[in-house]
Structure formats: C-alpha cells, structure tokens
Amino acid sequence: MDFSLIVPPLLLSFKTVGFSLILFIILGIPLSYLLSKESLPHKWLWETLVTIPLIFPPIAIGFLLLLLLGKKGWIGSYFYTFDIRFIFEFKGLVIAGFIAGLPLMVKPLQSAIEAFPKAITEAAYTSGKSKLQTFVWVILPCIKSSVIATLLIASARALGEVGITLMLGGNIVGKTDTISLAIYNAVFDGDYDLALVLCGVLIAISVVVFIGLHYFQKKQKLV
C-alpha cells in the first residue's frame, strides 16, 4: 500500500476541517446567537441563507460561489485587488467545508439558545450583566454539550464535503484533493483497493464522531 496516496489527502482534510472548525467557533456561535433573537430584522432572510446548503444541491452552491468568489466575481474581485484568491486554493476548501457544515451547527444551536430559560437571562440582566456577558458566562457554559455536539456534526459534514469542494477547490491532486475527493479519484482511476482503504479511514473517523456525539448528547440535560 502506497501511503503517499493516503496520508496527504487525509492531512489536507484534517487541515481543512481544523480551519472550518475555527470559523464555526468564531462565526457560527455568534451567528446562532443573533438568529435566536426575535427582534432580529429580516430574521427569515438570514435563516433561509444559512439553511440553503441543507436543501440546495452542493454542486449548484459551489457553482454560485465560484461566480461570486472568482477573479471577476462580486466578492472575489475585491479580494483579488489585495492578491487574495479563493478559487483552486486551500481557502476555497475551508469555505466549502464551512458553508456545508454551518446549517448543521447554527440551527440546533439556535434552538438550544432559544430554549434557554428566560428567567435565568433576566436574572443576569438584573444583576447588572450585559447581554454579551450573560451569553458568554451563563448561556454558553450551560449549553456546552450542545455546542460541542453541533461543532462535531458540522465538522463531520465539512470532512465529507464533495460538491462545493469540487467546484471551489478544483480537485487538483496534491493540492486540493481532500480524502472524499481522493476516493472519487481512486474509483475514477480504477484503483478500488485504494478507494476501500480511504473509505476505511473515513469509517474509523465516523465511529469516533458517533461515540463523541452519543457522549455529549447524553450529557446534555435541560437546565
């Protein structure tokens, strides 16, 4: 078995998931908080935008993002002036993983925040604590298990991302072929043994994720 065909895609996938995870934490958690607010203007619009990747075909989303983030795209052209490129780059993989995993994280976390007892947040307000302080020091620690479980699900989704990744990353062997794409490439080349081994690796990772999910969901109890 040639490990050079297994290890680089696996490491690339881990690196992608790692960066996606950072984005989930610094963008996904605040986004869940914003969406849990009843007074958020155009709430339905934001909710729809976040949920779209769950319903809309990944390939189509990938194509739209390609148009948006490309050299001549609406967003891409702006970044291009600073010499920042997303397409066929590692950044594209991270964006793909992030967008695919986001709804799986934000929706359940939003529900967990909405279900948090109102009296406890009000107790924090009347104790002189701001909304941000209350969220960081009271709500988040109380729904810790939900946070970890949703991060786990979103990361698992980012790991298995193919459609958007294919469009944004371009499936360049040795540069943007994540483990899921490596399976596709192996099958395409007729190397079923390699595809099976790569699948085995993914199965092992999935088992670990499932055990983790089970643990955190069991631990999660209503306040």
Next chain:
Amino acid sequence: MIELDVSKELLGSLGKMDLHVKLSIDSQSFVALSGQSGSGKTTLLRILAGLESAQGRIVVDDEVWLDEKHAIPPQKRGIGFVFQDYALFPNMSVMENLLFVKKDTTLAKHLLEMTELLELAHRSVMSLSGGQKQRVSLCRAMMNRPKLLLMDEPLSALDPSMRTKLQHEILTLHKEFETTTIMVSHDPSEIYRLSNRVMVLSQGKVIQDGDAKDVLLRTQGSQKFAFEGELLDIVKVDVIYIAIVSIGQQIVEIVLDESEANALHVGSMVSVSTKAFAPIIQHLKR
C-alpha cells in the same frame, strides 16, 4: 422614594386590560403586592425592573428610570430581583452565583452566614433543595446592595415550615440592609408578617392600599371574626340543613334553617362569621 405612574395594555385571560398604576413608595418600606392572578402584579414588578416596556414615568431617588423619551435598561437600575422559580445560574456554585454579580467576598460570606448557607458555599446550585435555592437567590439579589428589591412570589413554591423560615430571613435582611422592597404575595400571614403596606391589584388598578391589618382583616361591624370559604354542599338532616364550607385547608359544618339554605348557592364564596361568643384559641401539638 419611588414615584411611579405607568400604564401598559395587557392581554390577559379575560381579553384586553389596561394596567394603570400611580403611586409613591417611601424609602425603606416593605410593600406587599396582592391580587388575583392576571391582575397585573408580575407585570408591574417587571416594569419596575426594566424587563418590560411601559408608558409613563418612574423616578427613584431623583433618578429617572423611565419617561417619555428613554428607559434605562435593567442592568443600570441597581435593583435586586428574586424570581419565583429561583433562576440561579446552573453552571456555577452557590458562592459563584453571588460573586458573579459582584466580586465582594466579604459581603457574599456575610449573606451566606445570615441565611445559614455558608457550609454549602461550594456546592453546585443544582444539588440544593427548593428552600436553599431561594435563599441563594435572595442573597444574590442583595449582592449589588440594591436600591430596590423586587420579589415575585418568592416563597410560593415552598412548604409552610420553609416559608416561615424564609420569611424570617427576608425580614432580617430587610432590617439590616434597609432596602426598599416590593413583594408579590398571596399568603395573608406572609403579608402580615413582612410588609408595612399592602396594595391589592385588580384588573390592572390598585383597589386597596393600606397597612396589612386594614386590608387583610375581613370582619365587618361588630363581628368577632369572619372567614371566607367556598360553599361545597348543603345537606338536609331532619328539619335542619347543614352547610359544608371549605375554609383554607379545612372543612367546617354550619347549621342553617330552611330560608338560609334556600338563599345560598352551592359553589359560591361565602363569609362565615360570628358575633355572640368569644372564640377559644389553643396551642396545637404536632
């Protein structure tokens, strides 16, 4: 001194209702707010706390909390709020719940000592009994040395003996900190023991306002005593009738003649009183 003149339209169980309350409360007083459920007591308390919006004006010690132009948020009002269901921070220990409000270990220890909780200081609040939780909630509300302490039926979920104990602790805290206090309560003995002013709310308006004795004493004229209860049944025994009335936790029987029996309706609220003889009071052994 609290000057209050607020109004708010509420959607109650009986349809739309206008809450309109105008009153002033002296500093350091202990006010009990009573009235049927849906009369607007909790809403009034929440308006004072800034947890609910309203029209009107609230001025506390020359500081404007609410007027036409602005309302200061609950964080800036310097209040303490005790919720009916405790609302402790579940991720923190007893001590941490207090210190989260203010990093004042001396005050926290003093409060826990007063409420006999010092030994439980490092326990998780989730492991406490209802009475202990409400004591923690009370201590937490005092951590900011509030100008105004608001309590929404703080003892209603507790058993009678725990209630008496907590009433005593509330009174001790009130004496030591001299905090102006407003408490929603239905329990006459609690109101009598703690408050020096009682307001009864009905349909969003104050219908009675006075000291506990005036408001709570239900006798009229020369009655020695009077109880209110529900008429459960009227039973005919030979030539007389017996009315069965539920008063508090007890059932009593009262002899009626035929005309009295005909005038009463089963299920209605009645007043049972007597004039002629002196009631006997005895210590109960339990």
